[in-house]
Amino acid sequence: MSSPKRPAIAQWTDDTEIVSITLSLRAIADIELSPNYTTAFHAWFLHQVRDSDPQLSAYLHDGQSEKAFAISPLNGKLEPIANTFLAKADSTYTWTISALSKSLCAWLQTWYSNHPETINLYKGNFAIEQIDINQPPTTYNNLWSASSNLDSRFTLAFLTPTCFRSKNHHLPLPIPTNIFHSYLRRWNDFAPEAFPQEEFLAWIEKVVYITNYDLECTKVAVAKQGYVTGFTGTVEFAIDLKASRNSDFERLLSALIKLANYCGTGHKTTFGLGQTRQIGKNEVGSRKSEKERITTTPIQDHLIKRIAELTDLFLQTKKRQGGDRAQNTATVWATILARRELGESLKAIASDLNMPYETVRKYAQAARKAIEALESNRIELETVASVSSL
Template identity: 50%
Template sequence: MPRIAKKKINHQLAGTDWSPESELVGLEFELVTNEDVLLYPQYTIGLHAWFLDQVRSTDPELSAYLHDGESEKPFTISALDGELVSSGKQLKLFPNRTYRWYVTGLSGRVTTWLAQWMTNLPPEVNLRNAPLQIIACNVVFAPTTYAQLLNSQLEANIALQFLSPTSFRRKGHHLPLPVPVNVFHSYLRRWNDFAATPVDQDTFLAWVDEYVLITRHQIATVKVLAGKKGAVTGFTGAVEFGLAKEAYDKPEFCTMFSALGKLAPYCGTGHKTTFGLGQTRLGWSSQAVADVPNVESLLAKRIEELTDIFKGQRKRTGGDRAIEVASTWATILARREMGESLQVVAEDLQMPYETVKTYAKLARRALKVE
């Protein structure tokens, strides 16, 4: 494939106050290709891996933390925003169209690294031999701190747009609904991990459950791919949250409600936010309901269907291990059915090729049992 001629990357920092104390920031990358490009449906795995490789090549210690650190990841990445269409079993990108990709930092350590990285970016993002030239990098969510969010103007109503499918885990299943306690629990987990002023989770969430209301919404649900393995039923659209009048008896919680709403664009909502899910923006928009390319939706549905079959066969064993195996088998077999090589699947799942090959055989055998 011909390489794209290198050009100087445009950095947009005007109007930003990116101080060394900044703990939160959001970047937007503008990407282009000079010819038709085909991507596999789970390409966000490649974006995730490419970003972590950028960290590893410049700060191995931070890379190890992002791989093996605490459960809450101090960054998010989006899927590509732009004209992607299904082309057979792949996704097609068009030449000379701009595709936008978003990366955020949620801790001072990551935000400091992003500031340094931004001054010496590579010329392109390479997704499995699909080079996308970086033509610009813009600050879209201003550098700030958790304390500044907490001390900012109180907002009694918070409208949020969920641009990519968003879902929560509840009793071992996906919950594709913007239930206030789940939404704000999602933000509070990040806050309590990275802010210097943690909040008592049980007390605050009980207050949210009692006094935070959905004042309007426009949402739709869709099945999508979920990170490296499995599929998720998520929602997209817009939701507005407000406060009951009794909520103001706890002014400190009203302040936290407002701060968490402003945190949402930085940290995303729900799970799998480091693989493109849960992308969130402030404000109301009736256009926020997003379409998912057919090929991605079909693969997600097939993975979910196979996962249910394999879980059903493992009812007697039960437990998290059985669910994990069912999801892994389903992902491997569904992607193989879509024409992907087992070698590529093994690389994405970071599993030995022979193990993936064995799992594929076992999954096919299990289907014949059905």
């Protein structure tokens, strides 16, 4: 087998803290992918880190801080076949990984020099044909230094569904404070100097506003969240500096806009959501700004609707429990049962949801019993109604 191509890409220096790379992939044979296939890529990446640096892998997986990486979905044609996506043999795709900390950038550079020839997933393999720089290697100080001049307008393209966590729910709206809160969290975790969160976000609320947008709302299945509603498209923002001048915050705002190209926006960026790009002035309104959006497929649409139906049914059985706990339990049960109905194995579901196999098995049994009980009650009520009408 021939070795993967290693083009003469710019190697980043030892002080690099942020970088984004794109892998060009080729399906070696037909590959079936689940609707939540980004969880498999997420797991593969963490396994790569674990094989050479278990401590870093544990930090990335279990650390309570912000996640130091982001990934994209596959960019390329995936065909909906039965209950799966199909990556046809020899079809080509791109997949992007961003590193947001110095330690992960160092690991990624070492990994690049001796990376594997394939990405081995549960149901098939992709050949790694080439690796390129997607966003240039840099540091947080460099982002700060290059941010002395703040443009009065800027445009962000949200390439994959984007949403935010709000009181245990998902908020699919591009509210400026939510957007810059998500960037500031990463900055404060990984940059040498942190900034006061409440003060900065209060300033954002005063000076940043939306002037134009072209958005679509969509639902996608994401790990054990069941499904989330997110927005894709472009948003144009303006800055009213007359409202409140603050030179440090102005510079930070400019730096965070640049950081968005690496870290993505909002919730579940380590599973492909929230991929973001700043659109240049010369690109706004042109074909260059028409970035490919990741849309739902018939499989995802079916899965999303079925999860919603089952969640409502399970909530009927948990009226005593109430609150967020009932909602969360109902959603997990619904996700597991909906995916089992589509033919996925418990092992694959457990792996995707990052849950113990025995827990998933017990939840699947409990979900089936709950559905059987509801169906039995429905038949009993229909029988009583039929007898009463005689």
